[in-house]
Amino acid sequence: MGRTQAAEQLIKQDFCIFPYMTEDLVIAKELVNLGCKVLMPWASPIGSGKGIMNPFHLKILRERFPEIKIIIDAGLGAPSHAAFALELGMDAVLLNTAISDAHDPIEMAKAFSLSIQAGRKAYCSGLIPQNDFAISSSPIIGIPFY
Numbered sequence: 001m002g003r004t005q006a007a008e009q010l011i012k013q014d015f016c017i018f019p020y021m022t023e024d025l026v027i028a029k030e031l032v033n034l035g036c037k038v039l040m041p042w043a044s045p046i047g048s049g050k051g052i053m054n055p056f057h058l059k060i061l062r063e064r065f066p067e068i069k070i071i072i073d074a075g076l077g078a079p080s081h082a083a084f085a086l087e088l089g090m091d092a093v094l095l096n097t098a099i100s101d102a103h104d105p106i107e108m109a110k111a112f113s114l115s116i117q118a119g120r121k122a123y124c125s126g127l128i129p130q131n132d133f134a135i136s137s138s139p140i141i142g143i144p145f146y
Contacts (some may be wrong), residue, residue, distance in 0.1 A: 004030045011035045020073055023057040025064065032068055039065065040094065042074035047097045049077025052084055062089035063093065079108075079115035086119025087127060 004027070007017045011034055019031050023041040031039060041061060044050035052058065053075070063068060072085045073094040082093045095112060103109035 003027060004034060005106055007031055007036060008034050022052050023061060025057065025060060028061055028065065032065055034106060036068070038069040038071060039046070040071045040073040041070050044075030046074040047127075048075050049098060051077060051081035052088075055084070055088060058085075058090065059088050079111040082112050083115040083119035083122070086116055087122045089123050 007019055016038070017031075017036050018038045018040050019036055020040045020042070021027055021031070028039055028041070039061065042076055043058075043060060044053040052061050052072075058070075058072075070089075070093045071092045071094055072082075076082055076085070076093055076095060077098050081098075082095070085093050093112075093116065099105050099108050099112065
């Protein structure tokens with residue numbers, strides 16, 4: 001069976017598919033063209049806890065598919081990883097190991113909840129663009145230097 005045949009068959013049977021995938025743009029486009037309304041790319045290999053290994057590709061997925069829900073599934077290990085996913089514009093994260101294997105799963109779930117809220121607020125508020133050089137945030141024209 002081809003890489004998207006299972007999704008195609010299930011969509012024909014009126015299933016709503018949430019495909020678990022890498023952050024591959026070509027596969028994403030194939031799945032969306034088949035009718036998937038949700039994509040679930042990994043941040044990094046499942047259970048690794050490494051966080052987002054390829055933010056560039058995830059950001060491109062968000063830009064290319066603005067109407068598709070994107071849920072990060074796999075590889076998150078710290079609340080900061082979830083915040084970063086939401087800052088990139090992802091719609092949600094799916095968690096298990098990061099919480100279930102924590103020393104205190106209840107407190108870790110609370111930490112993830114707060115980080116997800118913060119990441120979403122940051123994305124919706126409009127993060128400043130990153131630059132390769134310093135940009136003064138204070139006006140310097142007309143201010144004497146002493």
